[in-house]
Amino acid sequence: MHTPEHILIINVTRIGDTLAATPAINALHEHWPQARISVVGSPHHIEILQNLPGVVRVGALTKNSALFRGWLGAKHFDLAVVYNYDQALVRYALRVARHVVAFRQKSPAINRRLYRCVDPDAYPTVHITEHALKLPVALGIRGANGRILYRCTPDEVDRAKDRLVGRNFDGKRPLIGLQIDSFPTKSYRDWPVESFLALCRRMLARWPQAGFLIYGGPAEMPRTQWLKQQLGDSACLFAGLLSLRETAAQMALTDLYIGVDTGPTHLMSSFDIPIIGLYHPRHPARSLGPKDHPLNFSLDHPHDAAPSSEPQSMSDITVDRVFCQVEKALATRGIS
Structure with a gap:
């Protein structure tokens, strides 16, 4: 294969897995800095890949729409890199690119057509970003x-600052972001909302001027609204009100983030801001936590070292243990 001038990245998946491929995208850019990289992904959150180095176009694609695209015209891409295991996506890549790299598919016929066919790692033996990097490797x-x-763009950050001013939150310090829910199908990963409340009250006792930004989507509203009601003027509820890019801009203004294992936690890990992720034994930090982060204070469930066949409750992560991490994290911001 000659040095590619046009590269297509196909990654139609959820928020966390979309972000997990960004180190791979960056690796391709750094290796071939002259190449023009296009990225297509889920229409629900492809926006989070805007403004990445080397990426000239970001577009939406679904597994269904891929069936109808790429049938006319020449192959516009020198190289396509395909994540996920949906054959419709790989077949689309084969129609539009001269060389295709993907993980091994169920179809031997498709695998024979790949320029590089990569065997996937069994979860959770490697970190998700290392898994994504197997294709560039x-x-x-x-x-x-x-x-x-x-x-983030400067305009996005400016608007985030305006939102804080409009809610009289610009003077709060420390400013702490909270992500209290993952998503319904994996609610076992959630730390109890009562534990979040106890932690926030303990922080307020230590830092009376602290402010809490509560993130999340519409599905989490019952729990996020309850937490906001309990914290009163010390909390600002953004759940269900912001886009992903708007949420990220608010994250960029905080002193600390505390959240369960979910997409926004992956998003927060891109900032050089202290982060405390809380991880269930089925999904340990070594596989899903912030990778190569300079201010990572994340916590695994206490039974992670010896997983049990019995269901494990996230309530086993105590408020005391999390608060200890909060003190260490805020000390890096000069807050003691």
Whole structure:
């Protein structure tokens, strides 16, 4: 394969897995800095890949729409890199690119057509960003950093500051972001909302001027609204009100983030801001936590070292244990 001038990245998946591929995208850019990279992904959150280095176009694609695209015209891409295991996406890549790299598919016929066919790692043996980097590695690109990348624009940050001023939150310090829910199908990963409340009250006792930004989507409203009601003027509820990019801009203004294992926690890990992720034994930090982050104070469930066949409750992560991490994290911001 000659040095590619046009590269297509196909990654139609959820927020966390979309972000997990950003180190791989960056590795391709750094290896072939002259290449023009296009990225297509889920229409629900492809926006989070805007403004990445080397990416010239971001577009929406679904598994269904891929069936009808790429049938006319020449192959516009020198190289396509495909994540996920949906054959419709790989077949689309084969129609539009001269060379295709993907994880091994169920179809031997498709695998034979791939320029590089990569065997996936069994979860959770490697971190999700390392897993995504296996595709660039198959192209001879090694030594890439596993840190998730995201880029806010100055205008987005300015609007985020305006939102804080409009809610009389611009003077709060420390300013702490909270993500209290993952999503319904994996609610076992959630730390009890009562534990979040106890932690916030303990922080307010230590830092009376602290402010809490509560993130989340519409589905989490019952729990996020309850927490806001309990915290009163010390909390600002953004759940269900902001886009992903708007949420990220608010995150960029905080002193600390505390959240369960979910997409926004991956998003927050792109900022050089202290982060405390809370991880269930089925999804440990070594596989899903902030990778190569300089201010990572995340916590695994206490039974992670010896997983049990019995269901494990996130309530086993105590408020005392999290508050200890809060003190360490805020000390890095000069807050004691």
